Amino acid sequence: MSKTVFLINGPNLNLLGKREPSIYGADTLDDVTARCTALGETAGFTLKSMQSNHEGQIIDWIHEARDAADAIILNPGAFTHTSVAIFDALQAYEGLVFEVHISNVHKREAFRHHSFVSARAEGVIAGFGVEGYELALRRVISLLG
Numbered sequence: 001m002s003k004t005v006f007l008i009n010g011p012n013l014n015l016l017g018k019r020e021p022s023i024y025g026a027d028t029l030d031d032v033t034a035r036c037t038a039l040g041e042t043a044g045f046t047l048k049s050m051q052s053n054h055e056g057q058i059i060d061w062i063h064e065a066r067d068a069a070d071a072i073i074l075n076p077g078a079f080t081h082t083s084v085a086i087f088d089a090l091q092a093y094e095g096l097v098f099e100v101h102i103s104n105v106h107k108r109e110a111f112r113h114h115s116f117v118s119a120r121a122e123g124v125i126a127g128f129g130v131e132g133y134e135l136a137l138r139r140v141i142s143l144l145g
Helices: 029-042 054-068 076-079 083-090 130-144
Strands: 003-009 045-051 071-075 097-103 123-126
Touching: 003 029, 003 054, 003 076, 003 130, 029 045, 029 071, 045 130, 054 083, 071 130, 123 130
Parallel strands: 003 045, 003 071, 071 097, 097 123
Antiparallel strands: none
């Protein structure tokens, strides 16, 4: 039976490839999803990719993952630094969680240095560009494959 990974992206990541390409690069979220889907399929994993600018929707997807996903790869965007609610939802999820950031948040504004999500994540990948998603998925495959 195929393992399922939820790839959840938070606010403004729908603008990937258009918004601040000097920070986030030229790849779109569709590009990232296509590469991760292909990588997952080669290892027998199913990827479900989603993006929302709304905190409550992200929480609903984390709740859904409780019964539907073996792992979550999450780029919470700015909710990283503000959302106790997303942290609480992750606490109620028993599968693997990996946090991904395209930029190195520790080289940016001080308010970006704290993550509520990191306390729940098995691993955090930051500063590897969109390749960070594939690195996270490779780790999931390594642990669950």
